[in-house]
Amino acid sequence: MSVRRYLQGVFTLAEFELRKIRHDTSQIWLRLVQPALWLIIFGTVFSQVRGISSGPLTYRQFMTPGILAQSVMFVAIFYGITVVWERDLGLLNKLLSTPVPRSAIVLGKALSAGVRGVFQAVAVLGIALIIRVRLSLDLQSVLGVFIIIILFGMCFASLSMSLAPIFRTRERMMGIGQAITMPLFFASNAIYPLSLMPGWLRAIAVVNPLSYVVDAMRALLVTGDFSSLGRDLLALLIATTAMIVLASLSFKKILS
Amino acid sequence: MASNEIIVQNLTKDYPRVRAVDDVSLTVKGDEIFGLLGPNGAGKTTTIRLLLTLIRPTSGRINVLGIDALSQPHKIRQVAGYVPQDVSVDGELTGYENILMYAKLYGLPRRGRREAIDGILDLLELRDRAHDLVRTYSGGMMRRLEIAQALVNRPKLLFLDEPSIGLDPGAKRVIWGLVRKLRAEFGTVVFVNTHDMNEADLLCDRIGILDRGRLVTVGSPAELKATVGGDVLSLDSRSPGFLEHLKALGYRPLAESPAGQAEILVTDGEHLIPHLLESLQARGVEVEGVALERPSLDDVFLKYTGARIEAGDSWKEARRTRRTFRRMVQ
Numbered sequence: 238m239s240v241r242r243y244l245q246g247v248f249t250l251a252e253f254e255l256r257k258i259r260h261d262t263s264q265i266w267l268r269l270v271q272p273a274l275w276l277i278i279f280g281t282v283f284s285q286v287r288g289i290s291s292g293p294l295t296y297r298q299f300m301t302p303g304i305l306a307q308s309v310m311f312v313a314i315f316y317g318i319t320v321v322w323e324r325d326l327g328l329l330n331k332l333l334s335t336p337v338p339r340s341a342i343v344l345g346k347a348l349s350a351g352v353r354g355v356f357q358a359v360a361v362l363g364i365a366l367i368i369r370v371r372l373s374l375d376l377q378s379v380l381g382v383f384i385i386i387i388l389f390g391m392c393f394a395s396l397s398m399s400l401a402p403i404f405r406t407r408e409r410m411m412g413i414g415q416a417i418t419m420p421l422f423f424a425s426n427a428i429y430p431l432s433l434m435p436g437w438l439r440a441i442a443v444v445n446p447l448s449y450v451v452d453a454m455r456a457l458l459v460t461g462d463f464s465s466l467g468r469d470l471l472a473l474l475i476a477t478t479a480m481i482v483l484a485s486l487s488f489k490k491i492l493s
Numbered sequence: 494m495a496s497n498e499i500i501v502q503n504l505t506k507d508y509p510r511v512r513a514v515d516d517v518s519l520t521v522k523g524d525e526i527f528g529l530l531g532p533n534g535a536g537k538t539t540t541i542r543l544l545l546t547l548i549r550p551t552s553g554r555i556n557v558l559g560i561d562a563l564s565q566p567h568k569i570r571q572v573a574g575y576v577p578q579d580v581s582v583d584g585e586l587t588g589y590e591n592i593l594m595y596a597k598l599y600g601l602p603r604r605g606r607r608e609a610i611d612g613i614l615d616l617l618e619l620r621d622r623a624h625d626l627v628r629t630y631s632g633g634m635m636r637r638l639e640i641a642q643a644l645v646n647r648p649k650l651l652f653l654d655e656p657s658i659g660l661d662p663g664a665k666r667v668i669w670g671l672v673r674k675l676r677a678e679f680g681t682v683v684f685v686n687t688h689d690m691n692e693a694d695l696l697c698d699r700i701g702i703l704d705r706g707r708l709v710t711v712g713s714p715a716e717l718k719a720t721v722g723g724d725v726l727s728l729d730s731r732s733p734g735f736l737e738h739l740k741a742l743g744y745r746p747l748a749e750s751p752a753g754q755a756e757i758l759v760t761d762g763e764h765l766i767p768h769l770l771e772s773l774q775a776r777g778v779e780v781e782g783v784a785l786e787r788p789s790l791d792d793v794f795l796k797y798t799g800a801r802i803e804a805g806d807s808w809k810e811a812r813r814t815r816r817t818f819r820r821m822v823q
Contacts, residue, residue, distance in 0.1 A: 249597040253586060256590055257583075260585060327581055331581035336571045
């Protein structure tokens, strides 16, 4: 199996995910409801309260990268359910009968989730612009944000794929998806800064990949302070690699 | 020289609580349609998955077209086509895209790819709907598309797991015709799993009967039916002394009924009937009705396994899955 064939397998899976999005965009719009509520209602109310010190930023500027990351996280974690659904239908069985290596299939599925995440993010950014959140949307920032989103989407899709063989049914995966995403969201710097957290929560937040993703996107989209961008990207890269390896190892079990 | 056979030796697959495949040995010859017949849970799907290298055997050897399954699984996958029992096409993509995706996964060169796919779509008579989303297809069309998808790498052998499950009789016949055409035109080795006696009888050149993981017998449908014994001929007659005349001709009725009916065991009943009627008429016996019952594969199955194949709940389940799939994506 040459490198070229391996990558062809990975990119083919992502390409056809893109084609699915093109055929039917309804999922993106439906998944836009929740981030819209956070930005418009929660954001508006908390801007009035001024209970959260967001420094020189407006509260909406502060929270937009957090909501962006949250919506990508939801897309990615529920992508694992799609994989379980595909297993139940038999699509996965068929996919495994091709010469494409297992790990390329995992990587391809993860990349597909990343691609979906980008489209979701564009929609969320659209809402942020409509409600006039001031963001720096130059080419480099946007490209940087997209790369981060793809990596982050791959990270959480891989996490959910490694959970799929354990929880097995779609219903349980739905439950576990929520049990993971909401705590991670609250134990991060998405909607309040780390400085406001009690010590134990901050301890969780610093090992939470979401914090690094939010920090990096906040630097690119709002503050322009890139001093911790390297650290953020490294943390994300380590988490994503670890999850992909984990998912590749457990993927065999998803069929049995 | 590359072999064109599937050779299985002492194949066993154990799962924690059950031995799914139990010491199976068999050879499938080139350009033959081989059917594995058995009830649900007999180990048919496990056997196909072992041959396709999707799972590893507990013990035993598999050689497919001269390729050893244990040491070179990816080579087998490259030359095999697989139509699983479950759904294998994505309702969210068009028919064309479903095939294109697999063309890319099998690494077909870009040059000539479109022509190859169009050719396959033509063969399966799906060309005019190729650019519609698959969720709008009927069950028979979906099955045809699944076969098309399995042909994209020009497989030298094709595995079909319950190819006609959940299809109406017309659609079944279309699928069988296609499979025969493939064998005739490309010399493809076809390995079919089925629980459908009719399908085994009409489609397959040779059949293996699988019962609780064990291969109990192998042979052509005619050979297998011959092992059950001859045809059963039922004769109705109200002529006096009917049974005596029959006995005088050298036949021994199996069962009698008061209305004057006799069942006799014969060989080649089809050609015997005219002669028998003539002989009886010469003796003045008026025959009012004749029925010929030839042994079915169900009788064969009964003989070798002591049970009849029944369409159990799992088959209904499989059909329901297909219907649910279509309903949910529509």
